[in-house]
Amino acid sequence: MNISQFEKCADCGMCENICPKNAISVKEDGFYYRPVVDDSLCVDCGLCAGRCPVNREAEENELIAAYYAVNRDKETVWKSSSGGVFSALADIVLKENGVVFGAGFSSDSRKVVFLSTDETDLDSLRRSKYVESLTGKSFRQIETQLRQGRRALFCGTPCQAAGLREYLGKAYDNLIICDFLCGGLPSHRMYEDYLSDLENRFHSKVKSVNFRPKTFGWKEYAIKVTFDNGKEYLKQASLDPYFSSFLHRRLSIRDLCAECPFTKSHRSDITLADFWRYKSITGQDNDEGISMILVNTKNGLDAVENLKNSVSLDPLSNDQVAYVYKPHGLSKGYFEKRKAFLDECRLNGIVSAGEKYCVTKGSDAVKAYLRGISRKRSAKKLKK
Ligand SMILES: Cc1cc2nc3c(=O)[nH]c(=O)nc-3n(C[C@H](O)[C@H](O)[C@H](O)COP(=O)(O)OP(=O)(O)OC[C@H]3O[C@@H](n4cnc5c(N)ncnc54)[C@H](O)[C@@H]3O)c2cc1C
Structure with missing residues (x-):
């Protein structure tokens, strides 16, 4: 049974849930999750492909x-x-x-x-x-x-x-x-590799992850990771290889x-x-x-x-x-850049690809850092 072509799969979980024979499970395929059918259990009932929301014509919803x-x-x-x-x-x-x-x-x-x-x-x-x-x-x-x-x-x-x-x-x-x-x-594989990199740098296991800590206020995205040894990694999204590859470039x-x-x-x-x-x-x-x-x-x-x-x-x-x-309307250049980014991820990992193609660099990075200091102060006052 071919549920939907992989590049079209949203991995929403519908097929895994609806299968009456429990023949479908979600596995890792390259960077992304993908549903896989166990042919020895499949009875070709067609529920997975028939009800797959990606296989249906997407109807515009009415805004009430x-x-x-x-x-x-x-x-x-x-x-x-x-x-x-x-x-x-x-x-x-x-x-x-x-x-x-x-x-x-x-x-x-x-x-x-x-x-x-x-x-x-x-x-x-x-x-x-x-x-x-x-x-x-x-x-x-x-x-x-x-x-x-x-x-x-x-x-x-x-x-x-x-x-x-x-x-x-x-x-x-x-x-x-x-x-x-x-x-x-974004890819779960890139996320896990990114965490492993942080664990190596901080010599400790990750304890918690927060993608919206609001330490710099609502408008400045940041990631906060805490470790078992009590240390903390706090970085503005534009300066972080994992977060910027998603938020600012949408490459992951x-x-x-x-x-x-x-x-x-x-x-x-x-x-x-x-x-x-x-x-x-x-x-x-x-x-x-x-x-x-x-x-x-x-x-x-x-x-x-x-x-x-x-x-x-x-x-x-x-x-x-x-x-x-409005559709995101991504350009040909976007898809070329995404290919180069994924190739770099395959070769040298997410941190290298993020640093190469995504993080803010040079004087812009200095400006972002200084903006962060001032935003952090303001957010602290606001929270009081
Ligand atoms: C991956 C992602 C992309 C987003 N992109 C945009 C965007 O482009 N523009 C925009 O305006 N808003 C975006 N949002 C939504 C926005 O960040 C807030 O989630 C939303 O405004 C609700 O905020 P809240 O404070 O009411 O709830 P919150 O307390 O933030 O609750 C968030 C809810 O999101 C769900 N959620 C969180 N992560 C995931 C995940 N990985 N998969 C499935 N569900 C999840 C949780 O189940 C939770 O119920 C995005 C959210 C996510 C998770």
């Missing part, structure tokens, strides 16, 4: 409403990637004894896997992890909970949200599916992410994003974090209604958010 929003609890905002809306949605579901599914780190921080709040705390699911994530068998677990009448919230990439919809095959009133504007998922992302078919086709109830146009649209400034909420379904609208006590909500017009649906 849009807001910019901030969680009223400041501490939660500082702990979140943007304005902490995911946490507010989760709190409502958890108060009703529901369950929340999201992406967290494995215990050794080397993998990003889907976990539920039945297994871990909400804070482990907070914040963006800029690494390919494994949905595992979470779609099956969600279906079980929904059938038992329990409320559930799922938050993942647009392809994972589409995969979950396809897997379930019917609407559930007790489920909120949330996705986000997604710039793509999966093949499909480079031309994501879900940019205009969100199958979720709600799409979250960083509201980067806050200043240009409102004339005000903010460095703590503001979310944008795009409502895609009636179910999503009901969920947002319930947020009013815990989140400040201001409406945005369709025109004000139109920019988010």
